[in-house]
Amino acid sequence: MPTVKAEGYNVIVDKGWEDLHKFILKQKASKIFVIVDENTEEHCLPVIRPHLPDPYKILKVRSGETFKNIDTATYLWQQLVKHEADRSSLVLNLGGGVIGDMGGFVASTYMRGIPFIQIPTTLLSQVDASVGGKLGVDFMGYKNIIGMFKNPIMVWVHSPFIKTLPEKELASGFAEVIKHTLIRSKSWWEKIKSKGLNQTPEEWSKLIYESIKIKNKVVLEDPYEQGLRKILNFGHTIGHAIESYFLNSKTPLLHGEAIAKGMIAEAYLSFKNNKLTIIELEEINSLIETIYTIPTIENDMIDDIIRLMKMDKKNKAGKKLFSLIEGIGNCSFDEEVTDERIKESLKF
Numbered sequence: 001m002p003t004v005k006a007e008g009y010n011v012i013v014d015k016g017w018e019d020l021h022k023f024i025l026k027q028k029a030s031k032i033f034v035i036v037d038e039n040t041e042e043h044c045l046p047v048i049r050p051h052l053p054d055p056y057k058i059l060k061v062r063s064g065e066t067f068k069n070i071d072t073a074t075y076l077w078q079q080l081v082k083h084e085a086d087r088s089s090l091v092l093n094l095g096g097g098v099i100g101d102m103g104g105f106v107a108s109t110y111m112r113g114i115p116f117i118q119i120p121t122t123l124l125s126q127v128d129a130s131v132g133g134k135l136g137v138d139f140m141g142y143k144n145i146i147g148m149f150k151n152p153i154m155v156w157v158h159s160p161f162i163k164t165l166p167e168k169e170l171a172s173g174f175a176e177v178i179k180h181t182l183i184r185s186k187s188w189w190e191k192i193k194s195k196g197l198n199q200t201p202e203e204w205s206k207l208i209y210e211s212i213k214i215k216n217k218v219v220l221e222d223p224y225e226q227g228l229r230k231i232l233n234f235g236h237t238i239g240h241a242i243e244s245y246f247l248n249s250k251t252p253l254l255h256g257e258a259i260a261k262g263m264i265a266e267a268y269l270s271f272k273n274n275k276l277t278i279i280e281l282e283e284i285n286s287l288i289e290t291i292y293t294i295p296t297i298e299n300d301m302i303d304d305i306i307r308l309m310k311m312d313k314k315n316k317a318g319k320k321l322f323s324l325i326e327g328i329g330n331c332s333f334d335e336e337v338t339d340e341r342i343k344e345s346l347k348f
């Protein structure tokens, strides 16, 4: 695929491994560190190993959002010190969004910042976390509350990595693909709405590439979320509140599962604001319902979910602001919606 030019770095999708090898060599790194978790060590490291210039040091952390914290970051900083990493050392983050965000954060703070390459291995991290420069860890129960914006020197996307993902993780990442098409690409929506997760490897490759291009274009136009970038929040205002609601339940949802549900509710809001036809609303609903098995929002949950939305970073002066789709392929932002309407959308 042609290179995607991001802010100061390139995103390379499905190119020959020798390009990665050459790029790493060109950095003339004093030392190379590869951060993995037990899953990417098993499934992804063997694929990439033959293409890494020797020597390099593997730093392994435990998988999962629970370990995306300061303690794991401290462990990684300690390892860098112990192995005498210096300013010209290089970090490769081989993993999903957790490793990308945390490994990038560790690299960007070590000695005031050493270069890192993102090698995203989940669908979610390939289409979403790999672009936009957001790094960080969770702290005191808040997601990503400690962190910064800092770009990698390159993002290397190898779409076949997603083959070994559990189906639930694949579906979770697919929610961001659905979002990208809904806000920016009517033609890709036509392609995904019937096939869902049943894409061939070639189709995945193209879909991931398109999805990255959409996100990158939006981010380039508005790197610090002053305006346009808010459209990437479609499905997330309600989705995040649903995610938080289920966080401490017996059935926590993956991010994409919550966002899928949020997209149904926010598509309903778009419909009610005369921005979406009933047919489009039904199409969105039907694709999401076939992919995800998500618990029903019962009436007694609704007030709690609305309360959780008060914490949303995008609210302004107590008003709840939404990004709403204006027909599939277009999206507006800063649309005010009343609590009554939000309630209706959750019931829907």
Ligand SMILES: NC(=O)c1ccc[n+]([C@@H]2O[C@H](COP(=O)([O-])OP(=O)(O)OC[C@H]3O[C@@H](n4cnc5c(N)ncnc54)[C@H](O)[C@@H]3O)[C@@H](O)[C@H]2O)c1
Binding pocket: 037, 038, 039, 040, 043, 044, 063, 064, 065, 068, 095, 096, 097, 098, 099, 101, 121, 122, 123, 124, 125, 128, 129, 130, 131, 132, 133, 134, 135, 143, 144, 161, 162, 163, 164, 165, 166, 169, 172
């Ligand atoms: N920086 C951003 O812009 C951005 C955007 C979206 C999400 N995020 C962050 O990303 C994180 C979620 O990312 P995620 O969904 O990739 O989760 P994750 O990194 O926890 O990966 C999900 C699971 O898949 C495993 N895994 C990874 N690659 C695999 C592979 N190829 N085969 C088999 N198993 C594999 C992981 O070990 C983990 O168990 C969250 O912390 C979120 O805050 C960041």
Ligand SMILES: [Zn+2]
Binding pocket: 128, 176, 236, 255, 259
């Ligand atoms: Zn998301």
